[in-house]
Amino acid sequence: MPDPDAYEALWSALDRHLPGALDLRRRLHREPDLSGDEAATRDMVLAALPGAGAAVKTAETGAVLRIGGPGPAIGVRGEMDALPVTEETGVAWASARPGVMHACGHDTHLAALVAVAGALAETGPPVPLLAVLQPREETYPSGARDITTSGVLDSERCAAMVGVHVQPLLARGEVACTAGGVNGSSDEFEIVVRGRSGHAAYPHLTNDALLAMSEIVVALQSVVSRSVDPMAPAVVGVSSFSAGNAANVIAGTARATGTVRALASSTRELVHRRITEVAEFVARAHACTASVTITHGEPVLDNDPALVRSITHQLDRRGLPVSGNLRSLGSDDFSYFCERVPSAMLFVGTGTSEPLHSSRFLPDDGDVRALATALMAAYLGTAAALEERAGARGAPAG
Known part of the structure; x- marks a missing residue:
C-alpha cells in the first residue's frame, strides 16, 4: 500500500485524469456498440489507456491490459456493450446510432476505469492493475x-477482481459494498407438454396439453412459497405460454418458458429440481408427458467478505456514504469472475427516477466522478486485502 504522501498523490492524479475520462464517456455514449460488436468501443478505450500496444485481445472483441510490473495483479472490469434501445435523453451527445444506446451505464463504467488506470500509471501502482x-x-x-475460460486471467496472474455499476435505486453518491450474494443466478427454463389432440366436442378422446400446462403454470407458483426457505430469496416466473391454433381443436402440445433467480447456489439447485418434478407429475396426472429444459446462465454474484471489509475501510476513508445491504435478484456476469478469484462488485447511486435500461437513463458527470472514486477505493482496498492475505501466509505481498 502507498505511504500517506503517495496515497494523496494518487487521488490528486485521479482528479487530473477525470476531465479526459468525461470526454471519453461522451464519445462512447455517442458511438455505442451492441453485444458482440464492441471492437470499435474496445479500440477507443484502449487508445485512452497507457501502454495500449501491450493489450492482449480476448473473448473475440475484448482485451486485457496490464499496467505495472510483473506479479499478481488486480483486475478491474469495464463492460463495453450497449443495448438495443432508442435513446430519448435529448442531450447533444446522444447516441448517433439509431436503436442503440448505453442505457445501462457501461459508458460511465469504462470512463471510471480509464481515469483510475491513468492515475495509477502516472503515480506507479502499488499492485499491478489489469484493465479488463x-x-x-x-x-x-x-x-x-x-474471459475466465480463455486462460488470460491465469497467464496475467489475476489475484482478484473489482468492478463498479451505477444504481438508480441508491441515493446519488451512495456506494453499496455488500458481502456475500448481491446479485442472483439467472437461468431460463422451457417446458413442453405433449398429449393427444382431437375434436373439442369429444374431450374424453384427447389428452389436453393446454389444460395440463395451465395447471403446471399455477403449480409452479408454489415452488418458492412451499419448497424454498422463506429467508432464501428466489423467483420462478413463467413469461410465455403457447398452445393450440383453432377454437374447436384440443391442443396436443403446449409450451411455456420462464426465468429462475436465486441468491444461493443451494437454492438454485433446489428450484431447478422442483420445476422438473412439478411439470412431470402434473402432466402425468393429465395423461400427458412433460419435458423440461433448463438453460444455465450467470451464477450467483458473490462478493468476497475480506475484500468488502477492506474496500469499505477505503470508502470510509474518502468520506463516501456506504451501504452494506443492497441485494437483488438482478444478474450480472461479473459473477463468473467471482467463481475464479476473490472479487467484489460495488454499486454507486445515481438517485435518478429513470431505471436502468430506460431510454431516458443518463448518469451525469458527477456520477462518473463518484464511480471513479469508488473504483479507486475498491482497487486500494483490494491491494490492502491481498497484502494482508500474503502476510498471513508469510509470503511477500505482490
Whole structure:
C-alpha cells in the first residue's frame, strides 16, 4: 500500500485524469456498440489507456491490459456493450446510432476505469492493475465467462477482481459494498407438454396439453412459497405460454418458458429440481408427458467478505456514504469472475427516477466522478486485502 504522501498523490492524479475520462464517456455514449460488436468501443478505450500496444485481445472483441510490473495483479472490469434501445435523453451527445444506446451505464463504467488506470500509471501502482475490457455483458454467450475460460486471467496472474455499476435505486453518491450474494443466478427454463389432440366436442378422446400446462403454470407458483426457505430469496416466473391454433381443436402440445433467480447456489439447485418434478407429475396426472429444459446462465454474484471489509475501510476513508445491504435478484456476469478469484462488485447511486435500461437513463458527470472514486477505493482496498492475505501466509505481498 502507498505511504500517506503517495496515497494523496494518487487521488490528486485521479482528479487530473477525470476531465479526459468525461470526454471519453461522451464519445462512447455517442458511438455505442451492441453485444458482440464492441471492437470499435474496445479500440477507443484502449487508445485512452497507457501502454495500449501491450493489450492482449480476448473473448473475440475484448482485451486485457496490464499496467505495472510483473506479479499478481488486480483486475478491474469495464463492460463495453450497449443495448438495443432508442435513446430519448435529448442531450447533444446522444447516441448517433439509431436503436442503440448505453442505457445501462457501461459508458460511465469504462470512463471510471480509464481515469483510475491513468492515475495509477502516472503515480506507479502499488499492485499491478489489469484493465479488463469485457464484451457481451447484456447477452449470451457471456463475455465474462469467455474471459475466465480463455486462460488470460491465469497467464496475467489475476489475484482478484473489482468492478463498479451505477444504481438508480441508491441515493446519488451512495456506494453499496455488500458481502456475500448481491446479485442472483439467472437461468431460463422451457417446458413442453405433449398429449393427444382431437375434436373439442369429444374431450374424453384427447389428452389436453393446454389444460395440463395451465395447471403446471399455477403449480409452479408454489415452488418458492412451499419448497424454498422463506429467508432464501428466489423467483420462478413463467413469461410465455403457447398452445393450440383453432377454437374447436384440443391442443396436443403446449409450451411455456420462464426465468429462475436465486441468491444461493443451494437454492438454485433446489428450484431447478422442483420445476422438473412439478411439470412431470402434473402432466402425468393429465395423461400427458412433460419435458423440461433448463438453460444455465450467470451464477450467483458473490462478493468476497475480506475484500468488502477492506474496500469499505477505503470508502470510509474518502468520506463516501456506504451501504452494506443492497441485494437483488438482478444478474450480472461479473459473477463468473467471482467463481475464479476473490472479487467484489460495488454499486454507486445515481438517485435518478429513470431505471436502468430506460431510454431516458443518463448518469451525469458527477456520477462518473463518484464511480471513479469508488473504483479507486475498491482497487486500494483490494491491494490492502491481498497484502494482508500474503502476510498471513508469510509470503511477500505482490
